[in-house]
Amino acid sequence: IMETCKTKIVSIVLHPKFFIMQEEILTQFKLLVFKRGIKAVSIDDIAREMKISKKTIYQHFEDKEDLVKKLLKKHLDEHKIIIEKIHEESEDVIRELLLIMQCSTHMLTQINPIVFEDLKHYYKKAWNNFEEFKKEYVLGRIKKTLEKGQKQKLIRKNIPLDLMAQLRLKEIELLMDYQFIRSFNMSIQEIQKNITEYFILGVGTPKGIKKMYEYLENPEKIKFNYNC
Amino acid sequence: IMETCKTKIVSIVLHPKFFIMQEEILTQFKLLVFKRGIKAVSIDDIAREMKISKKTIYQHFEDKEDLVKKLLKKHLDEHKIIIEKIHEESEDVIRELLLIMQCSTHMLTQINPIVFEDLKHYYKKAWNNFEEFKKEYVLGRIKKTLEKGQKQKLIRKNIPLDLMAQLRLKEIELLMDYQFIRSFNMSIQEIQKNITEYFILGVGTPKGIKKMYEYLENPEKIKFNYNC
Structure with a gap:
């Protein structure tokens, strides 16, 4: 029972972080897209601007189409x-x-x-x-x-x-x-x-x-x- | 000189007929198209309605696209x-x-x-x-x-x-x-x-x-x- 509760707490703590990162990626993507259009912005561009890895982006979004949607x-x-x-x-x-x-x-x-x-x-x-x-x-x-x-x-x-x-x-x-x-x-x-x-x-x-x-x-x- | 003049007269006589038939085909095509749409009307349909041969139509128009244009x-x-x-x-x-x-x-x-x-x-x-x-x-x-x-x-x-x-x-x-x-x-x-x-x-x-x-x-x- 203790174990389960601990897991639960961890997942509650993890969740907001996950969504905060997701929001931050979307916000950065929005900034770039509004400036340059959609085709002109790559996943690489977002990673570079945010100084995060592409892997992090793919943990939050399937692909660029998912980001756009x-x-x-x-x-x-x-x-x-x-x-x-x-x-x-x-x-x-x-x-x-x-x-x-x-x-x-x-x-x-x-x-x-x-x-x-x-x-x-x-x-x-x-x-x-x-x-x-x-x-x-x-x-x-x-x-x-x-x-x-x-x-x-x-x-x-x-x-x-x-x-x-x-x-x-x-x-x-x-x-x-x-x-x-x-x-x-x-x-x-x-x-x-x-x-x-x-x-x-x-x-x-x-x-x-x-x-x-x-x-x-x-x-x-x-x-x-x-x-x- | 006589020969040339004769040819000229013939071509003057022929031309209006050609254009009259062209106009008649267009008019029939228009009637059918306005009623049914363009895709639903074939060269066959025009020939049938006008009781003329498809050959006659092709003497006046290259193809259906030409007719439409x-x-x-x-x-x-x-x-x-x-x-x-x-x-x-x-x-x-x-x-x-x-x-x-x-x-x-x-x-x-x-x-x-x-x-x-x-x-x-x-x-x-x-x-x-x-x-x-x-x-x-x-x-x-x-x-x-x-x-x-x-x-x-x-x-x-x-x-x-x-x-x-x-x-x-x-x-x-x-x-x-x-x-x-x-x-x-x-x-x-x-x-x-x-x-x-x-x-x-x-x-x-x-x-x-x-x-x-x-x-x-x-x-x-x-x-x-x-x-x-």
Whole structure:
């Protein structure tokens, strides 16, 4: 019995360490990937940066594909938490839409757009998980926001919510499309702002649109303290 | 000299016949393709329908890919002429956008959406020609319409025309996306109307938006007599 208890204690002590290392590897991988894209980062690069052996990495991850999948999951989980927080803390949906806009712009400017190209072309499984996330979470989130906005009389009644949510999702996808973004002589912030204004004009009531311009003309009112 | 002249006359007489048959084959091919998609129509099917030999078809077209390419070209050329006519005959751009909307909806309801899937997956060259057409002609056309609308004070000034034209093109592309269309419990007419309303709300001035609702509430004012 003593023996068993000892083992148990050891395993409890070991577990957190294992996960701490796993998190650290993912964090380092994320840093490198955001800077250079996925294809351009090897397991060797992570080992070198962290001054650990490749063996240590392989104790925590099957292969690079596993790393990519887990990094994407971690990133999407974190993103979801922030979006939900913005949703809960925003009194009106116009503010909410503008804060989410700022959050995703902030995130996108930190990610080398090659990441999305690499994901799409070389990591089909992770890409499919990303597609699932957009279909399951993002679409649902947009729809709920629009519904909340209808109750607040900031979003037009009698619009087909499913269709409008899909249009918004397509617009968000365009912001992750490198070819699309670089075809304009504009920063991603400007593009994002114009597209979000376009969206709110398309679905907002006159009251909602008025509110949007109030926020856009007084950016301190949508000052942004989320860790996007 | 007499001999040469005779040959010339013969060739002049022969040519139109050749082209008439070519046109007839294309027209029959178009009918079948619009109904069933591209993959589902064979050279045999055309020969059977027209009661001509396959040899006759091969005298006019290299192969099925050649047929597809020429049909697409013919179709896009015709579509372009109609759109330009609508453009010239419309006093204001709101009417123009709504007429073009009706024209393309009318066209899309006649085409089995499988056609676009087949084109994209099995006829890369023709698909690329289609992509070129969208980039060269459609984008330019939308931009010119928006510029005209700015002069008419129906479209907002200070919007990035390139970006707005691209957004509109993406919306038009969605209408040719079978997966997208059938994910809603709506007719293509309803989807098209909602998307066009959304677009005009996004780019229109208050005056432009008012005009749009006048037209939508009085459909006889945008009665449609183009052969789309």
